Amino acid sequence: MGKPALVLGPMMRHVDQSSANIWVETGSAARVVVRAGTRSWEARTFAVHGHHYALVEADGLEPGSTTPYQVEIDGAPVWPDPDSPFPAPVIATLAPERPLRLVFGSCRTSIDHGRSGNRTHGVDSLRAFALQLARKPERRPDLALFLGDQVYADSTTKEMQKFIRARRDLKEPPGKELKDFEEYAELYRLAWSDEANRWLFSTVPSAMIFDDHDVRDDWNASRSWKRKMEATSWWHERIVAGLASYWVYQHLGNLSPEQRAQDPLWQKIAAHQDGAELDLSADLDAFAERADKEPRSYRWSYCQDFGSTRLIVIDSRAARDLDPDRRALVDDDEMAWFDERLRGGFRQLLIGTSLPFLLPTGLHHVESWNEAMSEGAWGRFASAVGERLRQAIDLEHWAAFQNSFRKVAGMVQEVADGRRGPAPELIVFLSGDVHYSYASEVERSTGSRIVQAVCSPVRNPLPLAMRSFTAVMSYGIATPVGALAARSIKVPDPPFEWKNIKGPWFDNNLATLEDTQSGLSIRWETGEVDHRDYQHPRVREVSAVLLEPRGSAGMQPADLSHADPAERHTPPI
Incomplete structure (x- = not known):
């Protein structure tokens, strides 16, 4: 039996006021057509290692319009399924003055949604959100932002291992971990094939950035880690496949038409108009190999403006400089790019980074101490x-790259103080990775509020025993002990202090961020099963905050009249 005409997708990717990009994987070389209203757009597929992909740009759209669409492959309708229980997928363009509504989260494993999967990994918060949205499509967000670990290349499920076992001996390296592009393609298929989530992806624009498990745990934690990987027989094929598949499945759709036109790989695709389907395999592999060896050769970060809100998503994995003399979470070129875009003049400035910029203070001090020790201070x-400890308990966040942390802290304070244009009301870091959620805030009396909001995991909870350890490390005895340890090794105090304002909690969560008249509302929601109806979980709010602009204590409560009753009691912070 051959592959279906439509293997994955359609996925609604970058959308602006006048265009939308729709990504698909097809079963064979094909011409893909998207139809919306009286208009249509098409694209030919390109091939990578026997797989076929297309990105269709629907342009010339009206700002603020919402139009149902259909997908055809070689003239045959393939989406939506006429028997689907979900609403018709739509292309919803941005409106210039419409306040932003965005959902975000990280860390999602691909486990079945029945009793056994929920027992080990909890309810998929993304899927619960999708089912709720299908009932209330008017609550559609403008963007779903996935902040890393969309797939787990190093911790595979039984279903993925069955696929691997049919291809090679699991006793040979890298064992149950992914080896090549073919295995990555199957991993993405498993991650994105669930009926509810697939519908969600087809109707809500999405943006993504990788974290370590998209490649391997502790990816680029240190030069020592990288040298250990490079000494193995399998790492080269893995990193090439990881970055190549990431470009196809995640990164390509992040780009605006203008950004995509500057991409050297896309230029090859766009230039190939006639003859047989373009096989991009060799070019993509060479690109991925170069991107790993020479991080400055390619940029994975991106930026998009949503009316009065700017979103900057920064790569905190591949762009690292691991030379001990220049050690940085973000190398000089990437920092300069970030610096150029970190400007005032927006109501809100959102910074997406898979790794929390502001960890709980105890853990921050522990990581700064560990970096100094690992780099030879003692x-x-x-x-x-110190290096063994760093890799054993993942001490490799912004706090473990003090030069980068301090540089960004200074830049952000300049924006908050109005030294880079009119100060925003709020500067919010959106992050994941740590497998618990919380919100914290820099202690400031003037200028913009600087907040860290973390939503992790979407579906991959920590074991109960690990939760206690994590709480102690992050909020317990580690706070005073970590500070003493950092000072004992002469790590300077942080350039500012911050406090926890919400959390932590360890539920599977998806967070919704919404611009309201009175400030920025953020709520974290989890999925729950009633009466053993595992296929239809409901959404339950776990926590919520309303981040009001500084000096707005006398303002009226946020306009949440469109929200569900449980959402109308968001407490101001």
Whole structure:
């Protein structure tokens, strides 16, 4: 039996006021047509290692319009399924003055949605959200932002292992982990094939950035880590496949038409108009190999403006400089790009980074201490101990790259103080990774409020025993002990102080961020099963905050009249 005409998708990717990009994977070389209203757009597929993909740009659209659409492959309708229980998918363009509504989260495993999957990994918050949205499509967000670990290349499910076992011996490296592009393609298929989530992807624009598990745990934690990986027999094929598949499945759809036109790989696709389907395999592999060896050769970060809100999504994995003399979470070129876009003049400035910029203070101090020790502040023996500790408990966030942390902290304070144009009301870091959710805020009396909001995981909860350890490390004894340890090794105090304002909690969550008249509303929601109806979980609010602009204590409560009753009691913070 051959592959279906439509293997994955359609996925609604970058959308602006006048255009929308729709991504698909097809079963064979084909011409893909998107029809909406009286108009149609088409694209030919390109091939990568025997798989076929197309990105259709629907342009010339009206701002603020919402239009149902259909997808055809070689003239045959393939989406939506006429028997689908879900509403028709739509192309919904941005409206210049419409306040932003965005959902975000990270860390989602591809486990079945029945009793056994929920017992080990909890209810999929993304799927619960999709089912709720299908009942209330008027609550459609403008963007779904996925902040890393969309797929787990190093911790595979039984279904994925069955696929691997049919191709090779699991006793040979890399064992149950992914080896090549073919296995990545199957991993994405498993992650994005659920009926409800597939419908969600087809109607809500999405943006993505990788984190470590998209490639491997602790990816680029240190030069020592990278050298250890490069000494294996399998790492080269893995990193090439990881970055190549990420470009196809995630990154390509992040780009606006203007940004895509500057991409050297897309230029090859766009230039190929006649003859047989373009096979991009060799070019993509060479690109991925170069991107790993020379991080400055390609940029994975991106930026998009939504009316009065700017979103900057920054790569905190591949753009690292691991040279001990220049150690940085974000290398000089990437930092300069970020610096150029970090400007005032917006109501809100959102910074998407898979790794939390503001960790709980105890963990921040522990990571800064560990970095100094690992980099030799206490000698060679202590350095080796510090490196083992760094990799064992993932001490490699912004706090573990103090030069980068301090640089960004200074830049953000300049924006908040109005030294880079009119100060925004709010500067909010959106992050994931840590497998618990919380909100914290820099202690400031003037200028913009600077807030960290974390939503993790979407579906991959920490075991109960690990939750206690994490709470102690982040909020318990680690706070005073971490500060003493950092000072003992002469790590300077942070350039500002911050406090926890919500959390932590360990539920599977998806967060919704919404611009309201009185400020920015953020609520975290989880999925719950009633009466063992595992296929139809409901959404329950876990926590919520309303981030009011500074000096707005006398303002009226946020306009949440369109929200569900449970959402109308968002407490101001």
